[in-house]
Amino acid sequence: MHFVRAHLATVRIAAFGPLADGLWAVVPLALRFLRVLILLAIWPTLIPPGAVVSGYRLGAVLTYSLVAEMFSAQLNVRTPIDAALWTGAIATRFTWPMPLATQYAAEMVGEWALPMLLVSAPLLLLAPFLGVDPRPASALSLALFAVSLALAIAIGVAIDMAATVLIARIDLGPWVLDAARAVVLAICSGAWIPLALLPFHLGAVFDWLPFASAASAPLRIYTGTGDPLPLLALQAAWAVVLGLAARAAWIASREKVALYGG
Amino acid sequence: MAAETLRLLGAGARLNAIRILRTREQAILFTLTDFAWHSGAMLAPILVAIRFGHIGGWPVAAVVFMLAYGAVVASLMDAFGDSPWFLSQRIGRGQLDHALIQPQPLWRILLTDAFTPFDFWPVLTLGLALLTWSAVGLHVTASPGWLGLLAVNLLASIAVQTAFLYSWGCLAFWAPRGAEEISSAAARLVTQVSFPLDPVPRPLRAVLVTAVPSGLLSWLPARALLHLPGAGAADVWLTPLAAIALGGFALVLLRLGLRQYRRTGSMRYTDFGHRR
Numbered sequence: 074m075h076f077v078r079a080h081l082a083t084v085r086i087a088a089f090g091p092l093a094d095g096l097w098a099v100v101p102l103a104l105r106f107l108r109v110l111i112l113l114a115i116w117p118t119l120i121p122p123g124a125v126v127s128g129y130r131l132g133a134v135l136t137y138s139l140v141a142e143m144f145s146a147q148l149n150v151r152t153p154i155d156a157a158l159w160t161g162a163i164a165t166r167f168t169w170p171m172p173l174a175t176q177y178a179a180e181m182v183g184e185w186a187l188p189m190l191l192v193s194a195p196l197l198l199l200a201p202f203l204g205v206d207p208r209p210a211s212a213l214s215l216a217l218f219a220v221s222l223a224l225a226i227a228i229g230v231a232i233d234m235a236a237t238v239l240i241a242r243i244d245l246g247p248w249v250l251d252a253a254r255a256v257v258l259a260i261c262s263g264a265w266i267p268l269a270l271l272p273f274h275l276g277a278v279f280d281w282l283p284f285a286s287a288a289s290a291p292l293r294i295y296t297g298t299g300d301p302l303p304l305l306a307l308q309a310a311w312a313v314v315l316g317l318a319a320r321a322a323w324i325a326s327r328e329k330v331a332l333y334g335g
Numbered sequence: 336m337a338a339e340t341l342r343l344l345g346a347g348a349r350l351n352a353i354r355i356l357r358t359r360e361q362a363i364l365f366t367l368t369d370f371a372w373h374s375g376a377m378l379a380p381i382l383v384a385i386r387f388g389h390i391g392g393w394p395v396a397a398v399v400f401m402l403a404y405g406a407v408v409a410s411l412m413d414a415f416g417d418s419p420w421f422l423s424q425r426i427g428r429g430q431l432d433h434a435l436i437q438p439q440p441l442w443r444i445l446l447t448d449a450f451t452p453f454d455f456w457p458v459l460t461l462g463l464a465l466l467t468w469s470a471v472g473l474h475v476t477a478s479p480g481w482l483g484l485l486a487v488n489l490l491a492s493i494a495v496q497t498a499f500l501y502s503w504g505c506l507a508f509w510a511p512r513g514a515e516e517i518s519s520a521a522a523r524l525v526t527q528v529s530f531p532l533d534p535v536p537r538p539l540r541a542v543l544v545t546a547v548p549s550g551l552l553s554w555l556p557a558r559a560l561l562h563l564p565g566a567g568a569a570d571v572w573l574t575p576l577a578a579i580a581l582g583g584f585a586l587v588l589l590r591l592g593l594r595q596y597r598r599t600g601s602m603r604y605t606d607f608g609h610r611r
Binding site: 094095097100101103107110111112114115117118119248249252253255256259260265266270271272275 | 364365368369371372374375376378379382383385386387389390391503510512513514517520521523524530531532534535536539542543547549
């Protein structure tokens with residue numbers, strides 16, 4: 074019980090943290106509105122109404138883009154651990170009576186609150202005015218989407234921990250890996266553009282990678298553009314494999330953590 | 336004045352070369368990473384354009400030209416480091432005092448103290464190569480006049496982004512703690528939008544060339560230089576004019592901010608400072 078309370082307290086503190094300095098935290102969120110509005114304007118010029126491109130109708134792509142933006146933080150999981158490793162803030166966290174991964178995961182979940190309230194909820198409400206049907210393909214799709222999203226977040230946390238291990242072992246700055254991860258997000262994960270709409274059949278290859286399981290899979294289930302069972306099975310396999318691998322790698326690497334911050 | 340600026344830029348370049356030679360593996364890694372960052376940002380819109388053969392009225396080569404133009408702007412700005420552009424971080428972290436105590440005018444310190452020209456040449460080379468490739472593919476006649484307009488627009492796009500970042504960054508003079516990261520947020524706001532904006536509704540497009548002028552960093556100048564459908568004859572001068580207007584606005588804010596700073600100074604290292 075104490076374990077759960079400690080994590081809930083971390084979530085609560087992280088949720089209200091951005092508002093401690095006033096409403097300045099709202100400014101970066103404006104970017105997300107601009108990004109999704111531009112994508113929603115561009116798709117109709119590429120896919121005419123009624124046409125089907127690689128299994129996607131215009132309506133499905135618009136819903137895909139909108140839901141991708143609503144859940145962008147969950148589909149591109151970033152815990153604050155890499156920055157804390159670099160600044161040295163992680164030192165005191167080793168003394169907390171909670172596993173390192175779950176305390177940073179709890180902090181991450183808390184940080185989702187404000188963007189959910191100020192971006193995701195308004196986007197959902199404004200969707201009809203933007204010409205987007207935000208509803209899932211079916212009630213079953215919605216239920217399976219929830220399961221798939223949970224698996225996607227688990228895979229994302231495992232990938233984030235793997236990146237942290239690399240930072241610790243190779244003495245990399247977090248921004249170095251950030252660059253590689255930004256490229257992966259833009260192209261391989263399907264978080265911005267449905268993988269099936271990439272040229273040269275790249276999507277067929279990327280579909281099997283863990284990055285697609287962390288982003289594309291739940292979106293395809295929500296929009297009804299993918300068979301849920303194989304997608305969920307692949308996600309579960311990646312969650313188990315990456316979870317165990319990241320945990321083992323962290324245990325083997327935690328003694329190598331060096332701190333420079335101050 | 337120019338000689339002293341050039342001397343400091345030379346010192347920055349020399350230090351940059353020494354750092355690269357002394358930390359070869361890390362320097363190579365950082366350079367490759369930066370290259371991956373910029374080229375990756377270009378890749379998604381290019382892949383979409385290749386898949387559909389166009390984006391809006393823009394053929395693939397024109398999309399490549401636009402993105403290459405943006406990469407050249409970004410790499411030229413990166414050559415001067417982060418510190419000139421992220422004013423709010425300097426103010427919020429109490430680092431503006433470090434600049435003010437030096438025997439140089441503030442503008443010269445901001446311009447020269449993080450000059451790292453050798454870190455960003457791969458992105459600049461990529462941008463220039465793609466600009467050339469796409470211009471040839473679009474049968475652009477690269478006359479001296481056109482090249483001059485290209486150079487003027489590149490400088491204007493840099494000035495627009497600088498003015499935008501300084502306008503937001505100045506808020507930290509009044510809210511050093513809350514607005515400490517506002518410059519980086521503003522940078523993300525203008526640099527992460529990399530699609531041709533022709534299909535975007537007119538009101539949103541107006542926002543994207545004024546209040547959040549990401550359209551002036553590549554889309555509008557590229558459309559004007561390539562004479563694509565929708566571009567007017569005078570559009571090639573819109574970005575330079577916007578640079579003058581936005582630059583003037585940023586300068587006024589900066590002067591007001593510095594006047595405020597003279598009264599308050601930095602709170603960072605006081606007993607109740609937020610960085611204690």
